[in-house]
């Protein structure tokens with residue numbers, strides 16, 4: 001089943017862990033509708049803009065799969081509203097910034113990306129609907145204790161400069 005021109009349901013529900021552990025990762029109709037919206041509004045425009053294959057490492061996750069991989073049951077992956085992906089040969093930062101600057105999205109997270117390694121980490125992006133999308137841009141990284149921290153991120157193109165951000169912190 002095709003969700004948009006270049007994306008199939010199969011690649012949005014594929015999970016090696018589910019296969020290995022015999023976990024049912026089949027979406028219901030609501031999940032499929034959400035995945036379709038995600039493909040139409042986020043993944044397909046990214047594919048069309050960069051003109052390269054968008055490699056999806058994780059899309060829909062059933063409750064059982066969430067538990068198996070230690071992902072939260074509240075994760076938007078469990079609703080079919082989010083996907084993790086990257087484009088080989090394009091910096092994940094560039095992909096995330098482009099989404100933030102050009103698309104209507106709910107949450108875009110630059111996950112474990114190291115600026116000095118353009119291909120490190122991956123992009124997580126979710127889509128609810130035009131009205132409810134939060135347009136929230138975050139960066140996830142590990143602190144000194146190995147805990148994951150989420151920080152507000154800004155697009156290099158349209159966001160405030162580093163100086164603006166530092167000044168606002170000083171004033172606040």
Ligand SMILES: [Zn+2]
Pocket residue numbers: 077082083084124125
């Ligand atoms: Zn994710």
